[in-house]
Amino acid sequence: MRCRQVVDKISEYIDGELDPELVRELERHLQHCEDCRVVVDTTRKTVEVFCHTEPAPLPNDVRERLNQMFRHSFRKGEPTELARRFKH
Amino acid sequence: MPTHLDNEQSIVAAAQAGDSDAFVTLLNQYSRHIYRLGLSITGNHQDAEDVLQESSLKAYRAIAEFQGNSRFYTWLVRIAVNVALGKLRKRALWKESSLDEPREGDDGSYVPMEIESWGDDPEKACLHNELQQLLAEVIQKLDPKSRIIFTLRDVEKFTIEETAKLLGLSIPVVKTRLLRSRLKLREELTKYFGKDARNAMPTSRR
Numbered sequence: 001m002r003c004r005q006v007v008d009k010i011s012e013y014i015d016g017e018l019d020p021e022l023v024r025e026l027e028r029h030l031q032h033c034e035d036c037r038v039v040v041d042t043t044r045k046t047v048e049v050f051c052h053t054e055p056a057p058l059p060n061d062v063r064e065r066l067n068q069m070f071r072h073s074f075r076k077g078e079p080t081e082l083a084r085r086f087k088h
Numbered sequence: 089m090p091t092h093l094d095n096e097q098s099i100v101a102a103a104q105a106g107d108s109d110a111f112v113t114l115l116n117q118y119s120r121h122i123y124r125l126g127l128s129i130t131g132n133h134q135d136a137e138d139v140l141q142e143s144s145l146k147a148y149r150a151i152a153e154f155q156g157n158s159r160f161y162t163w164l165v166r167i168a169v170n171v172a173l174g175k176l177r178k179r180a181l182w183k184e185s186s187l188d189e190p191r192e193g194d195d196g197s198y199v200p201m202e203i204e205s206w207g208d209d210p211e212k213a214c215l216h217n218e219l220q221q222l223l224a225e226v227i228q229k230l231d232p233k234s235r236i237i238f239t240l241r242d243v244e245k246f247t248i249e250e251t252a253k254l255l256g257l258s259i260p261v262v263k264t265r266l267l268r269s270r271l272k273l274r275e276e277l278t279k280y281f282g283k284d285a286r287n288a289m290p291t292s293r294r
Contacts, residue, residue, distance in 0.1 A: 007271070
């Protein structure tokens, strides 16, 4: 397997969806190609950092306007309590 | 993808029966994810807020129609994605057709430029809110279609198949775009986390 093919297969490899025979070929390549090892490792870390990072809490003004929307959009009595209780 | 609530099925059932507290409980669990999703897709805070408001309202009004065939969050994301795509369509940034797919890179011509191992794990290299800011910035370097595919697959952890279905795209298009997005974001993040990068902090970079 060549470097170019490794790059093409990175997604399936790090997702564990690559055919086992291709996994063996790819890993054989990684054993002697430092550059591809780095690219595979940092691509995996890229995916991990995005999926591990929790979203920030809603900004206060966004939360407040969401509350207002519920106050104005629903029938009387239905949304008021709803709006007051948003936490995030 | 956020963890679902304990007893989520019964909370959804209560919301469907008209219990507004139950709906609030559901929305409290997921609103910041929906806001982040809207921000990733549209690229600006005003549209992200609109996505959150409009999708919350639609979900509230339509919750009786939720069949329970998927997680509630998946159903809510579907609504939010449709609202967000509507905004991109207005700005002529979104077409479902794959016929307009650019071909560059599809033939494997991509060559990594930044080949440098990362010094520290990103979570250790900068503070959490700085990391959030950096990730929000770099994801905007992707084109809209790649951005939303990456967000659904790698941020929200939907499967390739679910992502394709949510967006009305073919699986090969999703896979190709996902690969290119991951590689591009890897390049961008290596500028901050590479061993020789001067400073990983987004607020103090040059």
